[in-house]
Amino acid sequence: MSPLLPTAPYRGTRDFLPAEMSVRQQVFNHLYETVERYGYGRYDGPVLESAEIYEAKSGQEIANQQLYSLTDRGGRRIALRPEMTPSAARMIAHNAGSLQFPVRWYSHVNCHRYERPQRGRTREHWQLNVDIFGSDSPNCEIEIFELIHDLMGSLGADRDMWMLRVGDRAILNSILRDVVRIPHDAHQQTMALIDRWEKTPADELREQAAQFGVDRAMFDLLETTLGAGADILPDLPEEVRETSTLARVMKSEAQDLFVFDPFIVRGLQYYTSTVFEVFDRSPENNRSLFGGGRYNDLAGLFTKQQIPGIGFGMGDVTLHDFLDTHNLLPQPRSEVDVTVIPVDDDLIPASREIARLLRHAGIRTSTTLEPRKLGKELARADRSGARYAVIAGRDEWQRQAVVLRDLHDNAQHEMPLTDLAPHLTRHLTA
Amino acid sequence: MSPLLPTAPYRGTRDFLPAEMSVRQQVFNHLYETVERYGYGRYDGPVLESAEIYEAKSGQEIANQQLYSLTDRGGRRIALRPEMTPSAARMIAHNAGSLQFPVRWYSHVNCHRYERPQRGRTREHWQLNVDIFGSDSPNCEIEIFELIHDLMGSLGADRDMWMLRVGDRAILNSILRDVVRIPHDAHQQTMALIDRWEKTPADELREQAAQFGVDRAMFDLLETTLGAGADILPDLPEEVRETSTLARVMKSEAQDLFVFDPFIVRGLQYYTSTVFEVFDRSPENNRSLFGGGRYNDLAGLFTKQQIPGIGFGMGDVTLHDFLDTHNLLPQPRSEVDVTVIPVDDDLIPASREIARLLRHAGIRTSTTLEPRKLGKELARADRSGARYAVIAGRDEWQRQAVVLRDLHDNAQHEMPLTDLAPHLTRHLTA
Numbered sequence: 068m069s070p071l072l073p074t075a076p077y078r079g080t081r082d083f084l085p086a087e088m089s090v091r092q093q094v095f096n097h098l099y100e101t102v103e104r105y106g107y108g109r110y111d112g113p114v115l116e117s118a119e120i121y122e123a124k125s126g127q128e129i130a131n132q133q134l135y136s137l138t139d140r141g142g143r144r145i146a147l148r149p150e151m152t153p154s155a156a157r158m159i160a161h162n163a164g165s166l167q168f169p170v171r172w173y174s175h176v177n178c179h180r181y182e183r184p185q186r187g188r189t190r191e192h193w194q195l196n197v198d199i200f201g202s203d204s205p206n207c208e209i210e211i212f213e214l215i216h217d218l219m220g221s222l223g224a225d226r227d228m229w230m231l232r233v234g235d236r237a238i239l240n241s242i243l244r245d246v247v248r249i250p251h252d253a254h255q256q257t258m259a260l261i262d263r264w265e266k267t268p269a270d271e272l273r274e275q276a277a278q279f280g281v282d283r284a285m286f287d288l289l290e291t292t293l294g295a296g297a298d299i300l301p302d303l304p305e306e307v308r309e310t311s312t313l314a315r316v317m318k319s320e321a322q323d324l325f326v327f328d329p330f331i332v333r334g335l336q337y338y339t340s341t342v343f344e345v346f347d348r349s350p351e352n353n354r355s356l357f358g359g360g361r362y363n364d365l366a367g368l369f370t371k372q373q374i375p376g377i378g379f380g381m382g383d384v385t386l387h388d389f390l391d392t393h394n395l396l397p398q399p400r401s402e403v404d405v406t407v408i409p410v411d412d413d414l415i416p417a418s419r420e421i422a423r424l425l426r427h428a429g430i431r432t433s434t435t436l437e438p439r440k441l442g443k444e445l446a447r448a449d450r451s452g453a454r455y456a457v458i459a460g461r462d463e464w465q466r467q468a469v470v471l472r473d474l475h476d477n478a479q480h481e482m483p484l485t486d487l488a489p490h491l492t493r494h495l496t497a
Numbered sequence: 498m499s500p501l502l503p504t505a506p507y508r509g510t511r512d513f514l515p516a517e518m519s520v521r522q523q524v525f526n527h528l529y530e531t532v533e534r535y536g537y538g539r540y541d542g543p544v545l546e547s548a549e550i551y552e553a554k555s556g557q558e559i560a561n562q563q564l565y566s567l568t569d570r571g572g573r574r575i576a577l578r579p580e581m582t583p584s585a586a587r588m589i590a591h592n593a594g595s596l597q598f599p600v601r602w603y604s605h606v607n608c609h610r611y612e613r614p615q616r617g618r619t620r621e622h623w624q625l626n627v628d629i630f631g632s633d634s635p636n637c638e639i640e641i642f643e644l645i646h647d648l649m650g651s652l653g654a655d656r657d658m659w660m661l662r663v664g665d666r667a668i669l670n671s672i673l674r675d676v677v678r679i680p681h682d683a684h685q686q687t688m689a690l691i692d693r694w695e696k697t698p699a700d701e702l703r704e705q706a707a708q709f710g711v712d713r714a715m716f717d718l719l720e721t722t723l724g725a726g727a728d729i730l731p732d733l734p735e736e737v738r739e740t741s742t743l744a745r746v747m748k749s750e751a752q753d754l755f756v757f758d759p760f761i762v763r764g765l766q767y768y769t770s771t772v773f774e775v776f777d778r779s780p781e782n783n784r785s786l787f788g789g790g791r792y793n794d795l796a797g798l799f800t801k802q803q804i805p806g807i808g809f810g811m812g813d814v815t816l817h818d819f820l821d822t823h824n825l826l827p828q829p830r831s832e833v834d835v836t837v838i839p840v841d842d843d844l845i846p847a848s849r850e851i852a853r854l855l856r857h858a859g860i861r862t863s864t865t866l867e868p869r870k871l872g873k874e875l876a877r878a879d880r881s882g883a884r885y886a887v888i889a890g891r892d893e894w895q896r897q898a899v900v901l902r903d904l905h906d907n908a909q910h911e912m913p914l915t916d917l918a919p920h921l922t923r924h925l926t927a
Contacts, residue, residue: 085538108515433536
């Protein structure tokens with residue numbers, strides 16, 4: 068006999084048993100409903116994509132170290148998608164001729180990254196992606212920020228639990244160039260430095276900055292300027308204040324929805340102006356929940372048509388941690404509403420007939436597959452979360468009646484079969 | 498400049514744009530609702546699994562030729578799941594101590610097989626899996642057959658569009674052993690022959706049978722016996738007629754739900770008694786839609802506890818072809834119910850305020866991101882499938898009113914803002 072195989076899921080991936088799946092589904096159903104209310108249409112795409120679409124744009128970390136890739140028997144180099152945006156850009160380019168731009172799309176897909184599993188990080192996660200393609204209007208930013216508020220609200224999160232921090236690469240460039248006057252050839256490295264700012268001790272940052280020509284005085288000025296947040300805006304050239312997308316958003320009614328924060332950079336190469344992150348404000352889970360940004364030419368890998376876009380991706384792992392921290396996770400749904408229990412084997416067909424009647428009325432109903440003692444079946448029904456048991460007894464069935472038992476208070480009484488479905492429909496929806 | 502990358506999805510996989518996704522979702526939502534009405538709980542698991550779980554059980558064709566496998570950086574041999582049952586068995590074994598058997602589970606997952614794409618066959622497909630684990634009672638067969646009827650009914654399919662053909666390996670063994678008297682060492686090959694019976698010319702079958710010792714007379718007897726269907730049952734030994742699961746199901750009220758058909762064998766190694774397939778009866782699409790069977794010890798790879806089960810997997814590709822053939826595919830849902838159109842840029846904040854009001858009432862509402870001429874915006878709203886346009890005009894807005902336009906008949910009239918949401922809620926749900 069061969070040895071037993073391990074039963075744990077592959078490292079960094081997760082099984083979702085029905086109770087866990089029910090929680091995940093309830094959470095994401097709220098999100099689906101909210102994005103659909105804004106007119107976003109759900110799309111889907113393959114797990115497998117040509118590997119080169121990630122190597123070109125997703126950044127070196129993903130392509131070199133985090134990609135699950137393989138070569139198929141036809142010699143094609145393919146990969147499990149590590150993120151959805153390149154797939155979406157490919158689809159948009161493929162269908163650009165028939166789409167009505169701007170389009171609002173969302174998806175909820177699993178993405179794979181080969182990473183060291185840790186809190187908030189798995190190798191497979193389920194990501195909600197929300198994007199507007201084909202518009203560079205600041206109205207997109209306003210809509211996306213408002214949508215984020217509605218998404219968080221749909222999960223029961225109050226505004227004091229989280230915050231939306233928004234940066235703009237155009238403004239940041241101006242800060243580096245016009246205010247701090249960092250040499251142009253050090254801009255890229257400075258942006259990368261800012262991206263790791265909050266996770267790195269100040270001494271180390273200062274040392275790293277010195278290595279690419281940002282001296283102590285310049286570094287201190289950088290720190291002060293970035294720390295000033297929105298107060299720095301009046302010091303920027305008028306053209307930046309007038310034309311940067313985010314500066315225009317800050318003049319709209321959406322100004323209360325977010326905090327301008329020049330420390331927000333985000334690593335992905337394709338973001339070109341607005342970048343944003345939603346942070347948990349709880350001291351126990353003080354981390355980025357999700358984020359996104361604007362890309363002015365993402366589909367450029369696939370088409371010469373310049374298609375700007377803005378969007379974000381929200382992973383289920385960090386979201387679950389957030390909801391858990393703030394005690395906002397829903398309860399798993401019960402397996403059924405009603406269980407029908409025959410008192411002996413001969414009444415099994417009767418119990419199926421009763422179940423059929425209830426299902427026909429839309430009531431989630433199970434029946435006994437392997438009859439045991441009534442007490443055991445009732446205990447089982449109770450553990451399954453059923454609200455009622457319907458007992459098919461011999462005498463009652465001859466009268467076309469059943470015994471209805473309320474599993475909350477264990478009260479029971481006989482009821483004609485014809486009354487059962489209407490009665491339960493009334494009481495289950497009440 | 499680097500050359501543009503191809504925009505088509507990876508060979509054998511599919512993009513689902515919102516209209517296609519809406520059709521897929523509507524179809525599967527009917528199925529989810531139906532299985533949940535029977536008390537099945539949805540679960541989910543990883544795309545990646547240890548490769549060995551397929552090599553052990555799924556059959557040589559899958560393991561050797563159809564598996565997308567790779568070795569991760571930690572040296573683990575992993576594969577994209579080609580089917581869900583081994584994952585489900587692994588999870589059941591992992592959680593056997595805390596589950597209340599029998600359990601009813603379902604999932605809807607994407608599976609990958611490296612196959613030559615053709616009609617009804619892709620490399621990635623979405624499969625609904627429905628299983629009962631932990632019972633060998635014929636009540637399971639009865640429930641599963643009834644559920645299949647409800648699933649097909651929920652899609653609008655009448656009984657004359659499809660049929661459920663059911664075999665039983667115990668009965669088939671008895672036919673081979675007790676009726677046709679095929680030598681024991683030729684049983685396996687005979688079963689494989691029966692599995693390809695309907696796709697192979699009779700001459701070839703006869704020739705192949707001769708090669709493993711089933712001579713002409715025996716072959717003819719086999720053909721007659723299998724062709725007799727249920728009429729052969731009285732000729733079987735009493736013990737087979739009394740104890741085979743399917744023979745017991747045929748004595749229940751479920752006998753009208755299916756046709757006994759000894760030609761149904763199915764290839765997967767783990768089926769041990771009942772096997773079934775749903776066939777399209779249309780002459781244009783006369784093929785198997787989906788199928789399943791009973792396995793008496795599927796989790797045996799993972800645990801010494803013997804856990805029987807029965808279930809089926811229903812793929813989206815063949816299902817879509819079936820619905821298409823019978824004209825049962827639903828229409829894609831519209832992008833939105835209402836579009837709010839500002840007559841000029843200054844009224845964009847007003848249009849957002851109106852949209853907010855409508856979304857708050859649960860109405861799917863989009864607003865203009867890049868204002869164009871009213872006529873263009875109205876045409877665009879119409880193409881998006883919106884039922885109404887709400888026009889934010891300068892004079893009306895000063896009176897806290899809007900113009901409501903019915904996009905079916907293009908009738909329009911002014912309406913106070915306070916009446917808008919109640920009015921639309923009434924008319925959209927009507």
